[in-house]
Amino acid sequence: MLLQVIYLPARPTDEFKSFFAPVLNFSDTHVQSSWIGPWSWGGVVRPVPGGGIPMDIPRIEAKLIFRDGGHSDFQAKFEWLKERLHHAQELGMIPGQNLEPPPPYDASAPPSSSSAVGRQQPSSDGPEPNVPPTGQHQPPQPAPDEPPPDYLEAQAQAITIQYEERERQEADRR
Numbered sequence: 001m002l003l004q005v006i007y008l009p010a011r012p013t014d015e016f017k018s019f020f021a022p023v024l025n026f027s028d029t030h031v032q033s034s035w036i037g038p039w040s041w042g043g044v045v046r047p048v049p050g051g052g053i054p055m056d057i058p059r060i061e062a063k064l065i066f067r068d069g070g071h072s073d074f075q076a077k078f079e080w081l082k083e084r085l086h087h088a089q090e091l092g093m094i095p096g097q098n099l100e101p102p103p104p105y106d107a108s109a110p111p112s113s114s115s116a117v118g119r120q121q122p123s124s125d126g127p128e129p130n131v132p133p134t135g136q137h138q139p140p141q142p143a144p145d146e147p148p149p150d151y152l153e154a155q156a157q158a159i160t161i162q163y164e165e166r167e168r169q170e171a172d173r174r
Contacts, residue, residue, distance in 0.1 A: 003023045003081065004020045004021060005045075006019075007020070019053050020048075020051050021048055021051055023085055024085050025046040025047070025048065026044070026082070027044050027046070028043055028044045029078060029079070029082075030075075031071050031072060038066055040065045041075055042061060042063040044060070045060050045061070049160070049161045050164070055167045056168075056171045057171070058169075058171045059172070
């Protein structure tokens, strides 16, 4: 489960419709007050590829204004959630955080050893009447002659994400 903050503006424009970023991409979150005016909550966000922020912008500052209170509760819940997500990430429990692209499809690769799963071992408890062992008389299945469905699309998306992330890191160094 990947938790994200999604921002939908009240009046979207052609240049900015919305943006999203994982909760763990927020840093330096804090509550602010002014002498005259409402409380606000803000932080620095590292945008993600495809999140609605151009890739040449390495960081953005997000600010939420609380006119009717609730800012301290929001900050407490947000920090609690972020701590739990950090802990889950350390334990490797968040799927999709450390994504590796799938291996390239190779039709000439030998079939996997999963065909041995269906074989039965003879039992020493006694003979079983008329039960043929499964998997022994089946011919091996031929290797597919095309990649699995959506495989090429997944590879293209992984390459695009890697490219955008590299561009964002280069913009961050400038």
